[in-house]
Amino acid sequence: MNTPKVCLTALAAVVCTGYxxxxxxxxxxxxxxxxxxxxxxxxxxxxxxxxVSGALTTTAPLYGNALVLYVQSGAxxxxxxxxxxxxxxxxxxxxxxxxxxxxxxxxxxxxxxxxNYAIALAPGGGVNFGGVWQLASGSLPYEGSAxxxxxxxxxxxxxxxxxxxxxxxxxxxxxxxxxxxGLEVSTSxxxxxxxxxxxxxxxxxxxxxxxxxxxATYTAVPESANLALVAGGIAALAGIRRRx
Numbered sequence: 001m002n003t004p005k006v007c008l009t010a011l012a013a014v015v016c017t018g019y020x021x022x023x024x025x026x027x028x029x030x031x032x033x034x035x036x037x038x039x040x041x042x043x044x045x046x047x048x049x050x051x052v053s054g055a056l057t058t059t060a061p062l063y064g065n066a067l068v069l070y071v072q073s074g075a076x077x078x079x080x081x082x083x084x085x086x087x088x089x090x091x092x093x094x095x096x097x098x099x100x101x102x103x104x105x106x107x108x109x110x111x112x113x114x115x116n117y118a119i120a121l122a123p124g125g126g127v128n129f130g131g132v133w134q135l136a137s138g139s140l141p142y143e144g145s146a147x148x149x150x151x152x153x154x155x156x157x158x159x160x161x162x163x164x165x166x167x168x169x170x171x172x173x174x175x176x177x178x179x180x181x182g183l184e185v186s187t188s189x190x191x192x193x194x195x196x197x198x199x200x201x202x203x204x205x206x207x208x209x210x211x212x213x214x215x216a217t218y219t220a221v222p223e224s225a226n227l228a229l230v231a232g233g234i235a236a237l238a239g240i241r242r243r244x
Contacts, residue, residue: 117134
């Protein structure tokens with residue numbers, strides 16, 4: 001069921017753009033290996049058929065670490081972070097889980113999950129940025145900003161971000177789905193055991209190997225659903241006007 005944003009007016013028909021899906025909330029796995037910044041957090045996702053909006057609610061600091069959302073939106077993704085070697089900046093380092101030779105964390109993905117994009121968020125630690133990258137061996141292609149806010153600190157709080165469906169290879173308004181797993185990783189590539197939207201097992205940290213054991217799915221609202229909501233709202237308001 002899709003729920004429109006509420007618009008109030010005095011007996012006037014108003015078309016409200018920016019309809020969103022019923023909010024989908026994903027919880028952390030409860031792990032506190034990095035202090036609970038991700039493991040004790042929750043992630044709210046909504047969309048308007050074109051842009052996905054996220055709100056990460058933390059109850060513990062991130063301590064300068066990044067949340068990396070590994071995203072599968074189509075075929076051709078990677079089987080593990082072992083194929084990634086881009087450490088050109090702090091967020092690419094976190095995504096690739098590598099700071100240099102002999103200092104790489106390995107995350108192996110299950111047969112049903114092969115991410116082809118990553119969204120990395122680091123509101124503090126001097127990074128103060130969030131972005132979207134395509135996953136590939138060699139340099140990670142940058143797809144654009146994730147509009148992370150606020151930045152400049154990462155104590156407990158709510159961090160908002162957004163990205164367009166086209167940034168992860170999906171068609172706006174088509175009602176397509178993507179799968180994801182969130183993992184807290186240091187900006188030097190050292191992985192934690194703290195996840196959101198899925199789970200991992202194994203050994204975290206440099207030279208440790210983790211295996212993804214579950215992931216989450218989000219389905220964007222189709223454009224036709226938005227139009228139906230608009231039409232239904234106008235019809236309802238017209239009925240009110242007739243009765244009065």
